[in-house]
Amino acid sequence: MDLRDGYNGDIYRSKYVNGQYCQPEKLSSDINIPGYKFSPYISADGDFLLFTHIGSKDDHYKILIGFRKKDGTWTKAKIINEVIDMKNSNIINPYVTPDGKYFFFSQIMNGRFPKPYWMNASFIEDLRKEELKGE
Numbered sequence: 001m002d003l004r005d006g007y008n009g010d011i012y013r014s015k016y017v018n019g020q021y022c023q024p025e026k027l028s029s030d031i032n033i034p035g036y037k038f039s040p041y042i043s044a045d046g047d048f049l050l051f052t053h054i055g056s057k058d059d060h061y062k063i064l065i066g067f068r069k070k071d072g073t074w075t076k077a078k079i080i081n082e083v084i085d086m087k088n089s090n091i092i093n094p095y096v097t098p099d100g101k102y103f104f105f106s107q108i109m110n111g112r113f114p115k116p117y118w119m120n121a122s123f124i125e126d127l128r129k130e131e132l133k134g135e
Contacts, residue, residue: 009037011051030076031066035059039093043100048124049074050094061090063105065124067131075131083123096121 010032012024026032027049035055042049048067054060063084064077081087090108097104103121106114 008032008035011037011040011049028074030074033064033077041094041096043096044098048128050080050096051077052092052094053077053079060088061092061108063091063094065127067128069132070135078127078131080123080127083127084119091117096124100124 011027013027014021014024016022031049031051033053035053037051037053040049040051046068048065050063050065053062053064062079062081065080066074066077068074081089081091084091084103084105086105086107091105092108092114093104093106095104096102101121102118103124104116104118106116108114
């Protein structure tokens with residue numbers, strides 16, 4: 001089964017209220033853009049979300065980021081491949097270390113096992129300032 005045929009891996013959230021998780025809610029179309037989404041990562045304070053996305057069978061895997069606004073809504077998901085100097089590369093599985101200092105991801109090359117990468121995560125704050133300016 002090709003997961004890109006009919007299953008889109010939409011991203012949901014479930015609030016934790018009074019010691020229990022509430023019914024999951026699908027995030028807006030600003031995050032759940034068309035295409036297949038997987039391996040979401042939410043920051044410890046819940047203010048940004050990273051995920052892997054592929055739009056069509058001829059597309060490549062890319063990592064997108066969205067930032068939570070003051071009103072609780074999200075910015076439109078933005079592709080970060082070019083920002084991290086991986087334009088036109090198949091990159092997957094975003095992760096940020098608990099201290100927020102390092103960003104990890106993997107690159108798929110020639111259909112082989114993913115090659116891991118890591119880098120300074122400071123670019124996320126730069127993107128946040130750009131995406132949330134005027135808020």
